[in-house]
Amino acid sequence: MDTQEKLLEMEHITKKFPGVVALRDVQFALRRGEIHALLGENGAGKSTLIKVLTGVFERDGGDIFLEGRAVSPQSPQAAQNMGISTVYQEVNLCPNLSVAENVYIGREPGSAGRIDWKTINRKAAELLSRFDLHIDVTQNLDRYSVAVQQMVAIARAVDISAKVLILDEPTSSLTAVEVRKLFEIMRMLKARGMGIIFVTHFLDQVYEVSDTITVLRGGEYVCSSPTAELPKMQLVARMIGKEYEDLESRPSSSLADRGKRDLFLRLQGAASAQISHVDIDIQKGEVLGFSGLLGSGRSEIARLIFGVDPIVTGGLEIGGRKTAVKEPITAMRAGIGFCPENRKSEGIVGELSVRENIMLALQAKQGMLRAMSRRQSEKLADEYIEALSIKTPSREQSIHNLSGGNQQKVILARWLATAPDLLMLDEPTRGIDIGTKAEIQKLVTKLAGEGMSLVFISSEVDEMVRCCGRMVILRDKKLVGELTGEEISEDMIVKYMAGGEQFEPKTETIQ
């Protein structure tokens, strides 16, 4: 790579948060006229890297060079002034202002403090027409689709003389046609010599539009390669932490299928606001894995079953009976428990004690009027603190003072206390130390042995292989495959996750 061509270079970037190193010695280089995909799973450090680059976070080490000059943006504003602009997934414009105003706010043309609306509207219309966007710029932004809003955001960013344009998950809420439109614009900007950083979790899109790929994992740099030279399989392997050579058809361990079991739960053509056409059976005493990359729909199914995003159409049968699950408590009464993915915002109740956090679900299930006595709840808490070896100074400690792993164990205890028939764990081991991870994996196996059904969701494939007896694989919110017992191997999972002709969705329903 010629130094002349290099637009942006980041070297040895390190960023620490209390107790965690979010980025460790990460490098990244962007050339002029390049679309560069930045990829990685949850917690890989993509968004931290971008926040360091745009001045949201201050870095703890490393250098950033823009056109060869060392820079240290202190705020998104400062970064923008240097020529680094970001367009986020959640469009960061003001929905209540007109399209034109959104393009020019903060830098309105005018004289003597009087804003010249005519000029703004005219210039905005001109600018947007260059993006092939012919809309009434005097209308409020929120009258237009997310796609249009995104284009407006890009137009604004480019107009403020962006050299580097960062697109953070821009395609998540766009239709196929809109995505194609966005790609056209990206290619147009690329032809003008702009460098574009493209963050996404849709691998097909990466191969369609990007020139170069950089992969991060666990806060570290993994590799950087021209897109054409990195096959999809290898890419997925790198993202989930397996060197391609390591992937072998390893049969799953002790959890091979023990023959046909009784059915516990059946989803037929179920759809929520987030996902549609889900057909899944869950049997008693099995560990069923939902595999797929972030955004593949793996969490959405669990949320649908638990009534967080209630079913709109289709059917849900639990224990052979049709059940309408409109809110979590209904699912709980039907014997289901759910540890959500976002431990902090959806799991723990921060200022309450470990004891209260453990008793909460059981108490809700029993009903408000049948309160547990203090002694009962203490006994319950002590039992689980011991059984799961939760490290806490006392059961009365506030849960937010505990480490992530111990918080997770408390949430597990909360659900185990309700003695569920089906327990769904979404990323139960994320951000947790190795020791606790192993404990949780062991617990999953043990619970299944005792006859509980489990749904296990994780970004880490080896963990999935270790834990699951059966697995469905999702891609782009569709079920694309199913593996049972000995079929389960990292190799096969990665093949399905990456997609390919023989791994496209089957037409018949997956059972």
Next chain:
Amino acid sequence: MSGAIQKKPGNRNISLLITTLLFFVLFGAGSLAYDRFFSLSTFLNLFNDNAYLIIVAIGVTFVLLTGGIDISVASTLAFTCVFSAHLLRLGVPPVVVIPLVLLIGLGVGLLMGYLIQTFHLQPFIVTLAGQFFMRGFCAVISTNSIPITDTFYKYMALGKVSIGKGKLYYYVFFALVVLAAAYYTLRFTRFGRGVYAVGGSEQSAVLMGLPVTRIKIAVYAISGFCAALAGVVFSFYTLAGYSLQNMGLEMDAISSAVIGGTLLSGGVGSVIGTTFGALIQGVIQTIVTYQNLNTWWTKVTIAALLCVFIVIQRGIALRAERRKSG
């Protein structure tokens, strides 16, 4: 993404339209029901009797547009009246008194804005403290009504221009000037557009590099200043200062803004709408008087309107949310 540019009224224009329409419908209804109602003088009296409310409500609109709330304005107004009356009685000339009380209003607003913004305190609670503070200080000065006998104030109280059969008092022009200035500020200055941007999405406003902190403090200062100015107008209107004056006026001001189409979550609203909101309250009051009804029907009607507008706003917000997730 069609090439044709269509002119459709946006949401904000629709709600302004509804408010304006509501005003004229009410005025028309009054005119049909009662003789002597339909006249220029009835119309102008709406301004004469509500000038101070218009000024307060315009100030509060700035705060509401950013998504905040200010419930201190009635007390600031009362304090202005009492303090002015007190100083005038001591012989301080109006040329000193008026700038001084305006400055106090501005200062109190500034202080509250500073506390809210710097320490992330709830606007409701901080302006509640401001309300207590100003009302308390009224009582410290005097708990009795202090009459104003100053010649300038008397001149302002009685001075009026005749328009046809109606008359418009001089102090109404304060309200009109405030309205014009506020309209210009919100429409044609960077600060004004910043106010809308902050209310629309504070996070976006920060990322777009707008001076969010300054804007959020400034709106409380404006609100305080307007409340003090309304106090000056109110002392022209009543020629007295009394510590329990205008209890609950803050709610009338907020109601005016909401009925005028201001979203309490911020970002949407206009001072024209607010003015019509205040005038609607005036019309309801007038009708209630004509009908010889208990004046409390005014409050109940206004609250009912308020409720309807808030529920409609909520419905619009819900629809927007659904559209986003769907």
Next chain:
Amino acid sequence: MSQKLRQFSKNQIFWPLMVLLAILLANGIVSGGSFFEMRIVDGHLYGRLIDILRNGSKLMVLAIGITMALATGGTDISVGSVMAISGAVACSIVDGRLLPGASGNVAVAVVLALLAGVLCGLWNGVLIAKVKIQPIVATMILMVAGRGIAQLITEGKIVTINSDAYYFINGGYILGLPFPLFIVAFAFVLVMLFTRKTAFGLFIEAIGVNSVSSRFTGIKVDRIKLMIYTFSGLMAAVAGLIESAGIKGADCNNAGLLIELDAILSVAIGGTSLFGGRFSIPASVIGALIIQSISTSVLAMGVAPEVTLVVKSLIVVVICLVQSKKFKETIAGKFSRRAVKEA
């Protein structure tokens, strides 16, 4: 023993109680001891302290009602208006202008007044829990409308009534103690039982800390909010009865005027965060007594009662700052910077 004391000092109730004692003590010293004097006349206890308890009873009842709304991170600013409605309903019935058939029947009056309070609270609750309007805005509607509704019930007049049975609600004595204290005690015990003996209290705190997580654990967040606001309305109605019995009539303009702010302040002084979370009903009751003591002290000094507003406003600001994370950080930052400079 000292272990127990130390534990108590960490209780939410500790500091409010100390403040209350300090205020009372200061009053005692200033008055030369007469503040604490009690007399027994006709078997009834009289004295300053009893006055504080009796006059503070409305506020205590309101504080009990509103604490839970604040603990879920909401608020209820309609309580003053609901008080006016309740007083208007009760007095109009006792007076006979409403329901002439039940004229003078105090029991009917009280029951219907309480029912009116429940309806008001239910209205607030539906707007907040079902329509999902922010609590301040939702309760503002009734705050504006309430006094008007009360006026319409009394046909715009100040209703004065003549009923010893009704006066008893405020002025009566049982066992030598003022009757309102028994009302407070009854409400207090009822709420304590309900929040402690059922999981209601736990659920409220969970919602106040993290309502999303709470929903994920199966708590019916909407239903609990509905109950809380309904209860707040009921307590406001009780306070309205006490007030109207005290002034022997219904004054819709002034009944419970600005008292919603005192109620919120009582809860805040009691240490319940206005952002929601942990709450303590006893601490709120003590908070209400603190407010009442300040008012009584200011009155005793011969200063206009409105001056207490200035004192209260300063207390509000201090409490808010103390609860503000940002303020703590700023202070901590200043100190650590100073420490660095000195080092």
